[in-house]
Amino acid sequence: MSERPLPRPTPLSQPHWDGARGGVLRVQRCRDCGSHVFIPQPLCAACQSTALVWTESRGHGNVYSWTVVHRAPHPSFATPYVVAIVALDEGFEMLANLECEHAQIAIGMRVRISFRALSAEISLPYFVCE
Amino acid sequence: MAANPLHGVAIVGAYNTRQARSVEVSETELLIDAMHGAVRSAALTLADVDGLHCTSSTRGWRPREVAMWLGRPIWTGSSDVGIAAVLEAALAIASGQATTVLIATAQAGEYVNRVETAPWTKPSHEFTECFGLFTAAEFALIARRHMHLYGTRCEDLAEVAASIRNHGARNPQAVMFERFVTRADVLASRQIAEPFRLLDCALTNEGGAGLVLTSAERARELPVQPIWLLGGALDRYGMSYVTPPVWERFGDVGARAGQLAFGQCGLAPSDVDVAELYDPFSFEVIRQLEALGFCARGEGGAFVRGGRIAVGGELPVATNGGLLSFSHAGLAQLLQKPIAAVQQLRGELPTALSVPDARVAIATNGGAGALFCDVLLLGTQPA
Numbered sequence: 001m002s003e004r005p006l007p008r009p010t011p012l013s014q015p016h017w018d019g020a021r022g023g024v025l026r027v028q029r030c031r032d033c034g035s036h037v038f039i040p041q042p043l044c045a046a047c048q049s050t051a052l053v054w055t056e057s058r059g060h061g062n063v064y065s066w067t068v069v070h071r072a073p074h075p076s077f078a079t080p081y082v083v084a085i086v087a088l089d090e091g092f093e094m095l096a097n098l099e100c101e102h103a104q105i106a107i108g109m110r111v112r113i114s115f116r117a118l119s120a121e122i123s124l125p126y127f128v129c130e
Numbered sequence: 131m132a133a134n135p136l137h138g139v140a141i142v143g144a145y146n147t148r149q150a151r152s153v154e155v156s157e158t159e160l161l162i163d164a165m166h167g168a169v170r171s172a173a174l175t176l177a178d179v180d181g182l183h184c185t186s187s188t189r190g191w192r193p194r195e196v197a198m199w200l201g202r203p204i205w206t207g208s209s210d211v212g213i214a215a216v217l218e219a220a221l222a223i224a225s226g227q228a229t230t231v232l233i234a235t236a237q238a239g240e241y242v243n244r245v246e247t248a249p250w251t252k253p254s255h256e257f258t259e260c261f262g263l264f265t266a267a268e269f270a271l272i273a274r275r276h277m278h279l280y281g282t283r284c285e286d287l288a289e290v291a292a293s294i295r296n297h298g299a300r301n302p303q304a305v306m307f308e309r310f311v312t313r314a315d316v317l318a319s320r321q322i323a324e325p326f327r328l329l330d331c332a333l334t335n336e337g338g339a340g341l342v343l344t345s346a347e348r349a350r351e352l353p354v355q356p357i358w359l360l361g362g363a364l365d366r367y368g369m370s371y372v373t374p375p376v377w378e379r380f381g382d383v384g385a386r387a388g389q390l391a392f393g394q395c396g397l398a399p400s401d402v403d404v405a406e407l408y409d410p411f412s413f414e415v416i417r418q419l420e421a422l423g424f425c426a427r428g429e430g431g432a433f434v435r436g437g438r439i440a441v442g443g444e445l446p447v448a449t450n451g452g453l454l455s456f457s458h459a460g461l462a463q464l465l466q467k468p469i470a471a472v473q474q475l476r477g478e479l480p481t482a483l484s485v486p487d488a489r490v491a492i493a494t495n496g497g498a499g500a501l502f503c504d505v506l507l508l509g510t511q512p513a
């Protein structure tokens with residue numbers, strides 16, 4: 001069985017993955033307009049400022065949308081599994097797996113982030129019920 | 131304001147190679163077939179071409195490499211494909227950089243490891259690939275949100291899938307020729323990424339396609355029916371499949387491009403006779419009907435009910451069978467949308483699929499899950 005594809009951090013995203021390794025969700029925030037910026041960018045898409053700084057999210061939010069995947073793109077993913085968009089309380093969205101009973105998932109359900117170490121460098125975020 | 135330069139350009143050739151799960155020729159042979167077929171359908175030869183934009187997926191032929199085959203200096207397009215390539219070529223013609231441009235593309239031999247999903251469904255990116263995201267899941271996340279907000283039903287998705295697949299079933303050139311399906315068949319097919327089932331999803335196959343554009347002056351000299359560019363525009367948010375596909379942010383992609391395209395020729399959605407909408411997944415058609423103004427936001431599910439988007443209905447959609455039944459070859463399907471529009475306006479599709487007296491067609495590429503949507507309006511008469 002081939003291995004699950006792992007993220008290859010870039011200089012831009014490295015602080016995010018460094019945070020994940022320490023169990024913290026790091027996200028950029030715009031010092032000019034206050035927007036949270038995710039995925040990592042060199043520029044704020046809301047106001048085009050370059051004054052972006054890394055901050056920590058509490059990692060709590062609501063399920064915004066989700067899908068149960070039955071046909072995996074790669075055999076390293078055991079089906080079925082859930083991919084969700086989570087709307088974080090700070091006002092940004094992120095994609096990750098959601099680990100809970102499929103029958104209980106609903107849009108708006110409260111979830112919180114957790115991390116699982118998959119290599120020395122990479123801990124992958126996932127969400128569980130709050 | 132000066133006249134729109136697109137209005138001085140016509141499509142004079144449109145051709146699809148054989149489309150099949152395996153075409154049993156090399157990708158390069160397929161590309162050459164697409165090139166020859168397209169110029170032949172314009173009553174031209176490669177000697178008449180002074181611009182080209184020829185690409186392939188697996189071998190990765192690029193326009194400048196292929197230009198070597200013509201042995202003389204010509205205009206070449208950049209890397210973009212489908213409707214974007216059509217608009218780029220049209221502007222090259224309108225500005226006098228070329229008179230006749232051949233666009234062609236082909237894919238064969240790319241999808242060999244069938245344990246995985248097709249290569250073009252799973253772009254490698256650090257914020258998607260590791261979670262098991264791929265195209266079906268990305269579009270499913272948008273569809274689920276729409277169903278939640280507006281009450282769109284799985285039956286509505288199945289209506290789209292069955293309608294388009296039954297067009298392909300009547301098209302001898304379609305990969306799924308004679309494979310008729312009912313809504314019940316769609317709803318009983320296996321789950322892929324909820325709410326999508328197998329028959330809600332595009333095919334994965336091999337194929338090629340080609341298109342020839344030329345100036346109005348040259349078009350009128352040729353013994354073929356020219357199809358005129360009426361309008362076109364691109365809507366792009368960024369790269370596909372890297373950022374969460376949030377409905378409230380990306381759900382209207384294509385709306386701006388559609389308004390611009392209609393504005394360029396003074397037409398409205400109600401003037402469109404045929405809609406060759408990009409159909410990677412059933413729901414995307416519902417979304418585009420809303421974004422392009424064929425119905426109001428949230429009403430796409432109700433719009434497609436009762437056969438409205440089938441040939442014979444009020445607004446036939448994806449009349450050649452689309453990506454769901456005709457072909458989805460990685461990139462060729464992007465070009466096959468304007469090709470289907472041209473064939474429909476010329477009355478070249480099989481009789482069972484012909485829309486009588488079709489004068490105006492819309493073609494689109496992309497979708498909300500992919501964060502882009504390009505729009506092209508074509509007509510039997512110049513703008």
